[in-house]
Amino acid sequence: MFSKFDVLETIDMIEREHLDIRTVTMGISLLPCVRESAELTARAVYDRVTKKAERLVETADALSAEYGIPIVNKRVSVTPVSLVTAAFPERSALVGKALDRAARELGIDFLGGYSALVHKGTADYEKTFLETIPEVLAETERLCSSVNVGSSRSGINMDAVRQMGEIVLKTARLTANEDGKGCAKLVVFCNAVEDNPFMAGAFHGVGEADTVVNVGVSGPGVVQHALKAVPDADLTDAAETIKRTAFKITRAGQLIAKEAANRLGARFGIVDLSLAPTPARGDSVAHILEELGLEVVGCHGTTAALAMLNDAVKKGGVMASSRVGGLSGAFIPVSEDIGMIESAEAGRIGLDKLEAMTCVCSVGLDMIAIPGDTPASTVSAIIADEAAIGMINNKTTAVRVIPAVGKKVGDQVSFGGLLGRAPVMPVHTGDAGKFIGRGGLIPAPIHSFKN
Amino acid sequence: MRAVVTVTGTDRRGIIAKVSCFLAERNVNIEDISQTILGDKFAMIMMVDTSESKEDLASLSKDCEEMGRAIGMSVRIQHEDIFNAMHNI
Numbered sequence: 067m068f069s070k071f072d073v074l075e076t077i078d079m080i081e082r083e084h085l086d087i088r089t090v091t092m093g094i095s096l097l098p099c100v101r102e103s104a105e106l107t108a109r110a111v112y113d114r115v116t117k118k119a120e121r122l123v124e125t126a127d128a129l130s131a132e133y134g135i136p137i138v139n140k141r142v143s144v145t146p147v148s149l150v151t152a153a154f155p156e157r158s159a160l161v162g163k164a165l166d167r168a169a170r171e172l173g174i175d176f177l178g179g180y181s182a183l184v185h186k187g188t189a190d191y192e193k194t195f196l197e198t199i200p201e202v203l204a205e206t207e208r209l210c211s212s213v214n215v216g217s218s219r220s221g222i223n224m225d226a227v228r229q230m231g232e233i234v235l236k237t238a239r240l241t242a243n244e245d246g247k248g249c250a251k252l253v254v255f256c257n258a259v260e261d262n263p264f265m266a267g268a269f270h271g272v273g274e275a276d277t278v279v280n281v282g283v284s285g286p287g288v289v290q291h292a293l294k295a296v297p298d299a300d301l302t303d304a305a306e307t308i309k310r311t312a313f314k315i316t317r318a319g320q321l322i323a324k325e326a327a328n329r330l331g332a333r334f335g336i337v338d339l340s341l342a343p344t345p346a347r348g349d350s351v352a353h354i355l356e357e358l359g360l361e362v363v364g365c366h367g368t369t370a371a372l373a374m375l376n377d378a379v380k381k382g383g384v385m386a387s388s389r390v391g392g393l394s395g396a397f398i399p400v401s402e403d404i405g406m407i408e409s410a411e412a413g414r415i416g417l418d419k420l421e422a423m424t425c426v427c428s429v430g431l432d433m434i435a436i437p438g439d440t441p442a443s444t445v446s447a448i449i450a451d452e453a454a455i456g457m458i459n460n461k462t463t464a465v466r467v468i469p470a471v472g473k474k475v476g477d478q479v480s481f482g483g484l485l486g487r488a489p490v491m492p493v494h495t496g497d498a499g500k501f502i503g504r505g506g507l508i509p510a511p512i513h514s515f516k517n
Numbered sequence: 518m519r520a521v522v523t524v525t526g527t528d529r530r531g532i533i534a535k536v537s538c539f540l541a542e543r544n545v546n547i548e549d550i551s552q553t554i555l556g557d558k559f560a561m562i563m564m565v566d567t568s569e570s571k572e573d574l575a576s577l578s579k580d581c582e583e584m585g586r587a588i589g590m591s592v593r594i595q596h597e598d599i600f601n602a603m604h605n606i
Binding site: 067068069070072073074075076077081127128131132133134135314317318320321 | 521523525551553560562574575576578579591593594595596598599600601602603604605
């Protein structure tokens with residue numbers, strides 16, 4: 067049984083501290099949709115996705131009303147499209163556009179999985195598929211794309227890294243009239259996970275069941291509020307407070323995930339424990355770090371504070387859910403977190419500190435605007451650095467940078483909504499072109515040999 | 518099915534009367550009731566049984582929200598499991 071204080075605490079979390087279920091994401095396998103032509107495959111894909119997820123939005127809305135907790139996003143992830151269009155890769159856009167139409171029909175804001183897994187090598191059909199990404203992202207509205215270029219087991223595919231630098235730039239150019247928004251829907255991963263419910267990096271792994279429901283919880287505001295109540299606690303006690311709070315948040319996610327899967331006739335996949343910020347005040351991961359005693363996110367001490375936060379969130383969450391997966395940690399996207407935006411605008415956090423922070427939290431360099439004249443080889447080098455951190459540390463890392471075409475350091479890009487706004491941040495100008503141009507595979511690290 | 522009704526806002530006369538009347542009209546049975554006043558903030562918590570109600574929980578929830586707006590309070594009805602999940606191991 068629960069007490070009246072428990073009830074009021076939950077109400078406060080929801081009404082004042084932005085507690086919500088960030089996303090209910092249905093993963094759908096597209097492998098049964100492969101047909102002899104691109105047209106037939108695109109039709110089969112559209113039919114399958116709209117049928118499987120037809121009750122996704124209404125079910126999530128009903129759950130939200132019954133349990134009194136907002137469910138912010140309803141989304142779909144699908145099998146990496148490069149696998150579905152392998153026989154006609156140059157026509158992959160047809161399937162991409164069919165998925166975009168399906169997302170609109172379902173009333174969901176994003177659908178992820180215009181993806182390829184090329185961490186050990188790029189097949190010819192995958193190379194052709196990757197080349198379709200910029201146009202497809204420019205011509206669709208809700209489709210998200212991700213590419214896995216490395217893993218701790220296989221090393222880093224530097225040919226793919228080189229190609230992705232060019233693809234990111236081209237995507238920025240083709241969507242320049244929207245501040246390069248196409249790049250906000252494109253993630254380059256190392257150690258991509260197959261059950262991530264968060265966009266833009268969600269796809270439905272080939273090892274997954276046919277249809278699953280994955281849930282991403284949130285609640286940076288709740289954690290910040292809990293820490294406010296213990297302003298003088300030492301860091302052991304602060305970590306304990308974060309753990310307890312993460313437990314409660316995750317339990318709400320677990321309840322919704324199980325119930326949603328049950329009602330949708332899908333398998334309950336995982337709960338992703340990530341603390342996902344939004345640009346709204348009171349919903350910031352950066353402000354949690356500042357609550358712990360940092361003057362501003364980005365100062366020395368930020369990496370340590372983030373490491374503690376990330377670990378405590380995992381410990382509390384793992385206890386609360388029977389199936390944990392996805393990225394499960396703190397997200398540090400610059401444009402989507404008001405504390406990050408303000409620190410970046412004041413010039414108090416830079417790419418180097420952000421890179422260090424990605425060593426200790428989930429994901430990586432996320433939603434960062436860089437100058438529009440950044441060379442492709444530098445974008446590739448940024449990707450390579452992140453992939454190396456992921457590969458060596460056995461964790462997921464990602465790069466989602468937005469080259470701001472025609473803009474320079476200090477200018478701003480703005481996407482609106484959950485994607486937020488960001489100042490253009492400086493990148494190092496030394497040339498990595500020769501290194502990137504070498505291509506090949508960075509071999510897997512020695513500690514990958516575990517069999 | 519058991520649910521929790523919470524009413525929060527600035528204290529004033531007749532809140533309990535209005536909320537209980539609203540629930541009675543919808544065949545929702547009140548099993549337990551408690552209230553606290555923190556400063557000028559009023560918080561009432563009711564354990565209710567909705568199994569005799571013709572309305573499902575989602576529509577009761579919408580009605581509660583509207584009624585809350587009408588009386589200038591925040592009124593919610595939520596499945597008890599959200600509290601069980603978050604506050605019990």
